Every structure is written in structure tokens, then in C-alpha cells.
Amino acid sequence: MIRLRVYLLLSGILFSIGVAGVTTSRNVLKILLSLELLLAASNLSFVAFSRFNGDYTGQLIVFFVILVAAAEVAIGLAIIVLMYRHFSTIQADALKDLKW
Amino acid sequence: MSSFFFYLFATVLIFASLAVVLARNPLYNVLALVVVIFSLASLFMLLEAFFVGIILLLVYAGAVLVFFLFVVMCLNLNAPTFTTIEQSRFRSLGWLMGLTFLTEFFLAVKSFLAAQAIEPSSIRGTIEIIGKILFTDYLLPFELTSLLLLIAVFGIVSLAKGALKT
Amino acid sequence: MVNPLFAWITLFSPLAACVVITLFFLRSKTTSAFIAIAGIFISFVCCVLLFGQIFQTPASPAGGNSPVEFQQSLPWIQLDSLTIDFGILVNPLAIMMLLVVTGVGSAIFIYSQGYMAEDPSIPRFFAYLSLFAFSMIGIVLSNNFIQLFIFWELVGLSSYLLIGFWYEKPSAADAGVKAFVVNRAADFGFLCGILLLWSISGVGNARSFLFTDLARVVPHLDPHLLTVVGLLIFCGVIGKSAQVPLHVWLPDAMEGPTPVSALIHAATMVAAGIYLLARTFFIFEPLTTVLTVIAYTGAITAFLAATLAIVENDIKRILAYSTLSQLGLMVMALGLGGPLQGMYHLTTHAFFKALLFLAAGSVIYALHHEQNIWKMQGLLKQMPITGITFLIGTLALCGIFPLSGFWSKDEILALASEHNNLLYWVATLTSGLTAFYMGRLLWIAFWGKASTSSHDHPVHESPSVMTIPLVFLAVLSVTGGFLGIPHFLYPRAEHPSLNISVALISSVVAILGLAVSYIIYSKRPALDPLGTKLGIIYPILKNKYYFDTVYGWYVDRVQQGFAMVLFWVEEIFIVRFGVHGLTDIAKASGNVLRRLQTGLVQFYALVFVLGVVYLFFVMVTRL
Numbered sequence: 001m002i003r004l005r006v007y008l009l010l011s012g013i014l015f016s017i018g019v020a021g022v023t024t025s026r027n028v029l030k031i032l033l034s035l036e037l038l039l040a041a042s043n044l045s046f047v048a049f050s051r052f053n054g055d056y057t058g059q060l061i062v063f064f065v066i067l068v069a070a071a072e073v074a075i076g077l078a079i080i081v082l083m084y085r086h087f088s089t090i091q092a093d094a095l096k097d098l099k100w
Numbered sequence: 101m102s103s104f105f106f107y108l109f110a111t112v113l114i115f116a117s118l119a120v121v122l123a124r125n126p127l128y129n130v131l132a133l134v135v136v137i138f139s140l141a142s143l144f145m146l147l148e149a150f151f152v153g154i155i156l157l158l159v160y161a162g163a164v165l166v167f168f169l170f171v172v173m174c175l176n177l178n179a180p181t182f183t184t185i186e187q188s189r190f191r192s193l194g195w196l197m198g199l200t201f202l203t204e205f206f207l208a209v210k211s212f213l214a215a216q217a218i219e220p221s222s223i224r225g226t227i228e229i230i231g232k233i234l235f236t237d238y239l240l241p242f243e244l245t246s247l248l249l250l251i252a253v254f255g256i257v258s259l260a261k262g263a264l265k266t
Numbered sequence: 267m268v269n270p271l272f273a274w275i276t277l278f279s280p281l282a283a284c285v286v287i288t289l290f291f292l293r294s295k296t297t298s299a300f301i302a303i304a305g306i307f308i309s310f311v312c313c314v315l316l317f318g319q320i321f322q323t324p325a326s327p328a329g330g331n332s333p334v335e336f337q338q339s340l341p342w343i344q345l346d347s348l349t350i351d352f353g354i355l356v357n358p359l360a361i362m363m364l365l366v367v368t369g370v371g372s373a374i375f376i377y378s379q380g381y382m383a384e385d386p387s388i389p390r391f392f393a394y395l396s397l398f399a400f401s402m403i404g405i406v407l408s409n410n411f412i413q414l415f416i417f418w419e420l421v422g423l424s425s426y427l428l429i430g431f432w433y434e435k436p437s438a439a440d441a442g443v444k445a446f447v448v449n450r451a452a453d454f455g456f457l458c459g460i461l462l463l464w465s466i467s468g469v470g471n472a473r474s475f476l477f478t479d480l481a482r483v484v485p486h487l488d489p490h491l492l493t494v495v496g497l498l499i500f501c502g503v504i505g506k507s508a509q510v511p512l513h514v515w516l517p518d519a520m521e522g523p524t525p526v527s528a529l530i531h532a533a534t535m536v537a538a539g540i541y542l543l544a545r546t547f548f549i550f551e552p553l554t555t556v557l558t559v560i561a562y563t564g565a566i567t568a569f570l571a572a573t574l575a576i577v578e579n580d581i582k583r584i585l586a587y588s589t590l591s592q593l594g595l596m597v598m599a600l601g602l603g604g605p606l607q608g609m610y611h612l613t614t615h616a617f618f619k620a621l622l623f624l625a626a627g628s629v630i631y632a633l634h635h636e637q638n639i640w641k642m643q644g645l646l647k648q649m650p651i652t653g654i655t656f657l658i659g660t661l662a663l664c665g666i667f668p669l670s671g672f673w674s675k676d677e678i679l680a681l682a683s684e685h686n687n688l689l690y691w692v693a694t695l696t697s698g699l700t701a702f703y704m705g706r707l708l709w710i711a712f713w714g715k716a717s718t719s720s721h722d723h724p725v726h727e728s729p730s731v732m733t734i735p736l737v738f739l740a741v742l743s744v745t746g747g748f749l750g751i752p753h754f755l756y757p758r759a760e761h762p763s764l765n766i767s768v769a770l771i772s773s774v775v776a777i778l779g780l781a782v783s784y785i786i787y788s789k790r791p792a793l794d795p796l797g798t799k800l801g802i803i804y805p806i807l808k809n810k811y812y813f814d815t816v817y818g819w820y821v822d823r824v825q826q827g828f829a830m831v832l833f834w835v836e837e838i839f840i841v842r843f844g845v846h847g848l849t850d851i852a853k854a855s856g857n858v859l860r861r862l863q864t865g866l867v868q869f870y871a872l873v874f875v876l877g878v879v880y881l882f883f884v885m886v887t888r889l
Contacts, residue, residue, distance in 0.1 A: 002102070002103055002106050005209055005210075006106075007147075008205075008209045009205070009206065009209055010110050010113070010114075012201075012202060012205030012206065012209065013114060013202060013205075014113065014114070014117055015201065015205070016198040016199070016201045016202035016205065017114075017117045017118060017120075017121055017198065018117070018121075019194075019197055019198045019201050019875055020121060020194050020195050020197065020198030020199075021120065021121035022194075022868075022871050022875070023190055023193065023194030023197055023198075023868065023871060023872045023875055024121070024190060024191045024194035024195060025121070025868070027126065029126050029129065029130075029168075029171070029172070029177065030120075030121070030126065030129050031868070031871075032168075033120050033129050033130065033133050033168070034120065034121060036133060036160075036164075037117055037120060037121075037133070037136065040136060040137070040140055043140070043152075043156070044140060044143065044144075047144055047147055047149045047152060047225075048147065050149065050223070050225070051147045051148065051149065051221065051223065052221065053221065054221030054222075054223050055223075056223065056225065056229065056230065056233055059149050059151065059152050059225045059230060060230065060233060060234065060238055062149075062152045062156075063151075063152055063155060063230070063234070064241060064245060066152070066155055066156060066159050066160060067159070067245045067248070067249070068245070068248065069160075069164070070159055070160075070163060070164050070249075071248055071249055071252035072252075073164045073167065073168070074164075074167065074252055074253075074256055075252055075255050075256055075259070077167055077168065077171050078255070078256040078259045078260060079259065080171065081171060081174075081175065081260070082259060082260075084175050090175075090177065092866065092867060092868045093866060095865070095866065095867055096864065096865035096866055097865060098863065098865035099863065099864055099865030099866075190868060190869065190872050193872060194872060197872070197875050197876065197879055200879050200883075201875075201879055201882070204879065204882050204883055204886050205882075207886050208882075208885075208886045211886075
């Protein structure tokens with residue numbers, strides 16, 4: 001019987017990998033994908049808590065998170081496409097017009 | 101029995117997520133994320149959260165990741181030019197951050213549930229039950245999300261159109 | 267009964283005049299003069315009324331030399347352990363002084379209207395004069411040390427403004443600064459004395475600045491501390507009344523207009539020191555050491571100044587040194603334990619010294635601002651009123667019977683002869699020298715035939731707006747001895763009958779001085795024969811005993827050196843390290859910190875994550 005701790009730990013591992021991905025990725029697509037990992041990790045912990053506390057609220061939150069993540073990814077991808085059109089590359093370093 | 105499946109899916113999950121971060125080819129990244137979503141959905145099923153599991157598959161794997169694949173294919177991002185991009189300069193710091201986070205998380209969890217194990221309750225996130233709550237207690241957020249999606253569509257269309265004009 | 271309202275009006279009337287002139291009438295010459303004269307005249311009238319009231323009040327059985335004393339004060343600053351009042355203390359001494367200040371002041375204000383008539387800045391002049399009158403009356407009426415000190419400084423300020431009235435002239439501006447700085451140095455000692463006295467006058471709340479409180483407490487205080495207090499307060503007197511060694515500002519103060527010299531540097535301000543000593547004599551009475559110091563300082567000043575006067579050729583400077591000399595005599599009188607004698611001579615001196623200065627001003631005005639006595643000749647015949655009044659003033663100053671100066675100077679000499687033989691002879695010798703140099707002035711400038719060789723313009727008498735005050739003061743100089751001033755001031759003190767031997771000796775010495783000067787100067791030698799007769803002493807006198815040289819060296823080398831050191835400290839520490847240092851730090855940190863703005867989104871995400879990690883860390887370890 002799997003205890004809550006394990007689920008939370010798993011969620012933590014997923015989150016850490018996502019964090020590492022966001023900060024070390026070379027191209028923006030991978031950054032976006034790592035963001036999805038982060039969201040997935042929190043989804044997992046929400047569901048785990050919901051199951052173990054006997055409250056449906058967690059699952060409902062997951063529902064909404066998925067919805068919003070979909071919208072966010074859509075816009076993010078649109079921006080990546082624009083970026084590719086402008087810079088001909090999807091490297092994160094290309095976006096440095098705000099440099100001092 | 102269920103613990104075996106749990107460990108199976110958990111392992112797949114971890115390796116797939118590592119693949120998302122470490123793979124070179126963007127196509128592999130996306131496909132690895134698909135695997136992540138699938139294993140996550142399985143874990144949800146194990147937790148008897150059927151509704152969110154199905155939704156995860158339908159929306160995430162079915163729509164979002166397909167969209168990702170669209171973009172990868174359209175822009176031909178799996179070409180060799182993209183797979184040989186130089187390293188990010190914050191590589192080591194980023195991994196360090198990840199590791200630190202993991203350690204902290206570990207410590208947090210350890211102290212949090214050190215006292216006693218919590219028994220899983222017997223709730224089952226079936227479609228009927230979730231649906232009923234969704235349409236009664238959470239009706240307003242439900243309707244508002246449709247509005248949110250509409251606005252997202254507006255945003256994407258105007259972004260794409262603006263780029264077309266130039 | 268004494269009505270204090272008159273005293274308050276006396277105090278504030280000149281201030282009102284000053285404010286009104288400054289705010290509204292700085293362009294109108296005649297109106298400002300009228301306002302100023304009105305201001306001081308109102309004060310004078312109120313003084314006379316006060317005088318009348320005191321005269322009618324019978325002497326109270328309470329002890330002390332001043333039977334009628336009236337005090338009224340408002341608490342001004344009230345802290346836990348410190349109370350400073352703003353108030354007036356009216357007694358015969360104060361009334362006497364007020365009558366002198368406002369009476370002589372009114373005469374001089376009227377005179378100024380004529381003397382300064384051609385000056386374009388005459389409104390500013392009258393504003394300053396009114397300010398001075400206010401400050402001087404404030405000194406006279408103050409009932410506590412702090413208020414007195416405030417007015418003391420105000421008087422110094424007015425003096426600075428008036429000495430340097432013609433500020434375009436560098437010598438005038440310098441003289442103003444010199445007067446102020448010398449006074450400031452003395453006032454430092456004065457303030458220390460005031461504060462020391464306050465701190466020992468009681469415990470906690472019982473400490474007071476009020477004269478009446480201190481008079482009660484002083485007999486019970488430690489005499490050693492009181493000696494220090496007395497010496498420090500005397501410092502202030504040394505500065506304000508121009509005693510040696512801080513006398514150097516008074517001759518230079520003659521750069522100011524002549525009415526200023528008459529009012530401030532002869533009759534009133536310089537006498538403030540003596541007035542202070544008389545007012546607070548209860549502090550000094552038991553302190554024999556301090557009194558000795560005071561007496562000797564006065565005597566030295568008197569003699570020194572008299573010796574310096576004999577080699578001067580500027581009419582105002584001669585009178586300035588004469589003032590110094592007489593002030594020295596007054597201070598000496600106070601040092602010998604005679605506030606009565608000192609104040610008596612102060613009053614008569616105010617009369618004839620103001621007269622002398624105004625007459626000199628009349629001469630200067632008529633000769634179109636010529637001040638060298640060798641360029642004047644036979645003025646008595648050309649300007650009769652001026653000449654006669656000047657003669658009266660001179661005779662009063664020399665102490666010739668029966669003019670006022672005779673009576674007051676004799677009181678001082680009699681006091682000296684009783685207490686200290688050395689000082690008595692010094693004072694007598696000084697009187698002889700006084701007669702000598704005043705005679706010298708008389709014979710050179712006023713005697714003999716009128717000569718028009720040095721001037722193309724004919725010399726005639728000054729307008730009556732100037733000569734009437736002269737006559738007024740001359741009358742006072744003549745009758746001053748018979749007004750019963752000592753009885754008014756100190757009704758209780760014993761008045762010894764006239765000391766015949768002292769009177770005879772002083773008269774003989776005076777006549778001798780006049781005679782000797784007549785012999786030397788009446789025939790108008792081409793060069794001053796003193797130059798050859800005095801030999802080595804002459805250059806010493808000409809250089810004013812090198813006081814100015816020494817002070818100049820001190821200021822130039824020592825003080826400026828110190829100032830340069832401080833300047834460099836400021837340059838290096840404060841400016842370079844402090845100010846520039848701060849700006850350099852800002853610039854350097856800006857240079858470093860701007861590298862954070864990489865423009866890379868990933869970097870921002872990294873920083874973001876860093877924050878989250880830290881936050882999580884805090885939560886994990888605290889929980």
C-alpha cells in the first residue's frame with residue numbers, strides 16, 4: 001500500500017527535474033516542455049492529497065489546471081513560432097534585446 | 101499488486117521526464133513528454149481519480165502535445181541544425197538548483213508525515229461525482245474557463261495575424 | 267505706582283519704528299527719518315513718565331540701595347529643568363540709564379536727519395538706528411542674564427551694521443567685522459560665565475537666570491566658583507566696553523557715520539558693560555580678587571588710551587581714545603567698589619561725549635568730510651555755535667569746575683584716593699593727559715584766525731537741525747552736576763562731602779594740561795613737535811602699542827593656519843571620502859548591478875527559481 005509520502009516524493013522529483021529543465025534548456029521549446037513537467041508534478045500532488053484527505057477539491061483543481069495549461073501552451077507556442085520567424089532560431093540566447 | 105504497478109509507472113515517469121530535459125532532438129523531448137503524460141494518467145487511475153486521468157489524456161496528450169508536435173514538424177525543428185545547439189551557460193547552476201530543490205523537498209516531506217501514515221480514503225473520482233460537484237459548487241469557475249479559452253484563442257489569432265502582416 | 271506698560275512701550279517703540287521703516291519706507295528719506303525720530307521720542311516720553319512715577323513713590327522699607335524695584339516677566343522657555351523668562355526689571359538705575367539712552371538718543375536721531383540728509387541710504391540708516399535703540403533699551407530693561415545676552419548680541423549686531431554702513435568702503439566693512447569679531451570673542455567668556463552661574467545657583471528647577479533670584483542666592487555660593495564667574499562675566503565687559511586688551515575695535519569703529527559714533531561708541535553701547543557691572547554688582551561685591559582685576563584693567567585702559575590720543579590727528583579718533591580713557595575710569599571706579607561713582611560718570615560722560623562727537627560731526631559736515639585736525643583752523647570764529655558747544659564739552663571732559671564732568675570725575679578720584687593710592691595717581695595723570703590732548707585739539711582746530719587756504723568753499727555754521735541738539739547737550743553738560751543724579755540712583759548710600767584736596771589737585775592738573783598744550787600748539791607749528799620730543803616712544807604710540815600688529819599676526823598665522831588645517835580635513839575626509847566616496851560607491855555598484863540585466867529570459871527564470879528555492883528553504887528549516 002503506497003503511502004502519501006511516496007506520492008509527494010515522486011511529485012518532488014518531477015518538479016526538480018522540471019526546474020532543472022527550465023533553467024538549463026538551450027532552446028525555448030524545451031523550456032516550455034519543462035514547464036509542463038512542473039505543472040504535471042503539482043497535478044500529481046493535488047490528486048494524491050485529494051485521495052488521502054477524502055476531499056474532491058484536489059481533483060477539481062487539477063481539472064482547471066489542465067485547462068489553463070492548455071491555453072497557456074497554445075499562446076506560448078504561438079510566441080515561439082513568431083520568434084522563429086523573426087530570429088530564424090529557437091535558441092533562448094537570441095532574446096536579448098533587453099540587455100543593458 | 102497495485103504497489104507493483106505504482107513502482108512501474110513511477111519509474112517510467114521519472115525516466116521519461118529525464119528524457120524530456122536531456123534529449124537533444126526536440127522531437128524526442130515532445131515524445132518523452134507524451135510518455136510522461138501517459139504514466140501520470142496511469143498513476144491517476146491507480147489513485148482512482150478516473151475523471152482527471154481521462155481528461156489528462158484527452159486534453160494534454162490529445163491536444164496540447166499534438167500542438168507541440170505540429171510546431172516541431174512545421175518548423176522542422178528536428179533538423180540537425182537544431183540538435184547541435186551550444187550548451188546553456190547556466191547549466192551547472194540550473195542542475196544545482198534542481199538538486200537543492202529536491203533535497204529541500206525530501207526534508208520537507210520527511211518532517212511532514214513523520215508521525216503516522218495516512219490511510220487513503222475511499223473516494224473515487226468518477227465522472228458522475230466530479231461532474232456533479234463541477235456543475236454545482238464549481239459552476240462559476242467552469243464557465244469562466246470557457247471565457248479564458250476564448251481569450252486565448254483571440255490572443256493566438258491576433259499574434260499570428262500580426263506576424264503575417266509584416 | 268509704577269505702571270509697567272510705559273516700560274514695555276519704551277522697549278518696543280523703536281522696534282516698531284525699525285520694522286515699519288524696513289517694510290514700507292526704505293525708499294522715502296523724510297518719512298523714515300520722521301518715523302525713527304517718533305519711535306525714540308515716544309520711548310523718551312514713556313521714560314520721563316516712568317521717572318515721574320518712581321519719583322513720587324515713597325521709598326519702601328525693604329533694604330538695598332534701590333528702594334523701588336518693579337519686575338514683570340513672562341515665561342518664555344519652560345522646560346523641565348530650565349526656565350527662561352522675558353521680562354523687565356525697573357529700578358532707579360534702569361530708569362537713569364533709559365533716560366540717558368532715550369534722551370541723548372532722541373537728540374542724536376534729530377541731528378542725524380541733518381547730518382545724513384545727502385546720503386541716499388538714509389532710510390536704512392534710521393532702520394538700523396532704531397534697531398540699535400531697541401536692543402540697547404532691551405539690555406537696560408532685561409531682568410535675566412539670557413535675555414540680556416540676547417540683547418547684548420543684538421547691540422553688537424547693530425553696531426556692526428552701523429559701523430559698516432558705507433559698506434562700499436573696504437575700511438568701513440573691515441572695521442565692522444573687527445568690532446563684531448572682537449566682541450564675539452569676549453562674549454564667549456561672558457556666556458560661559460552666565461551658564462556657570464546658572465548651574466551653581468541651585469539644584470534642578472531652582473536654578474535661575476533672574477537677577478532677583480540670583481541676588482538672593484549669591485551670598486551662599488562658593489566664593490571660588492563665584493570668582494571664576496565674575497572674571498568670565500567681566501570678559502563680556504572687556505569686549506563691549508573696549509577695555510585692554512580688547513579695545514582695538516573702538517578706534518576703527520570711527521569709520522561709521524558720526525551720529526553712530528556719538529550714540530553707540532560714546533554714550534550708550536560701550537557704556538553697557540559698565541551698566542551690566544552696576545546692575546549685577548551683587549555678584550561682584552564680595553569678590554575682592556575680581557574687583558582688583560577690574561580696577562587695574564580700567565586704570566590701564568584709561569592711561570593707555572590717553573597716551574595714544576596725544577599722537578592722533580583725526581578728530582574722531584582723538585575723541586574715540588578719549589572715550590576709551592573715560593570708560594577705563596568708569597570700570598576702575600566699579601573695580602574700587604563704587605557703582606554709584608561709575609554710573610554717575612557714565613551719565614555725565616554720555617552728555618558731553620555725545621556733545622563732542624556731534625560737534626565734531628558738525629565740523630566734518632561743514633568741511634565736507636574733512637577729518638584731519640591739521641586741515642582745520644579757526645573754527646570757533648567760523649562756526650560759533652559748534653565752537654562754543656565743543657568748548658563746553660571739552661571743559662566738561664577735562665573736569666573743570668563747575669561743569670558736570672568735574673563732579674563725576676572727582677567722585678571717582680576721591681574713591682580711588684581712599685582705596686588705592688597707585689590707581690589714584692594713575693587716574694590723576696590720565697586726567698592731565700586728557701586735558702593735554704583735548705587742549706591740543708582745541709588750539710589746532712578751533713583757535714586762532716579763520717583760514718581759507720585749505721578750502722575753496724566758505725565755512726559756515728551747520729543747519730539748526732544739527733545745532734539745536736548741540737545746545738541741548740551742552741546745557742546738560744553744564745548742569746549735569748546739579749541734577750542730583752547720585753541721590754536718585756542710590757538714596758541709601760552715604761555721600762561723603764566734597765574732598766577738597768582731591769578737587770584741587772584734579773583742577774590744577776587739568777589746567778596744567780590745557781596750558782602746556784596751549785604753549786606747544788597755539789602757534790600752529792608746521793609739524794607736530796611731539797614727533798621729535800617723544801623720541802622712541804613716538805613710533806610705539808603711533809603703532810598703538812602694536813596691539814593690532816600682534817592680533818593681526820595671530821589671526822594671519824595661527825588662526826588661518828588652523829583654519830587651513832580644518833579646510834584640508836574637510837576637503838579630504840568630508841568631500842573626497844564622504845561626498846565623492848558616496849557617488850563613487852553608487853557608480854561602482856551601478857556598474858556591477860547592471861550586469862544583472864542580461865536580457866536573457868532564462869537568466870531571469872533562474873533568479874526566480876533561486877528565490878523560490880530560498881523561500882522553500884526558509885519554510886522547511888523553520889517549520
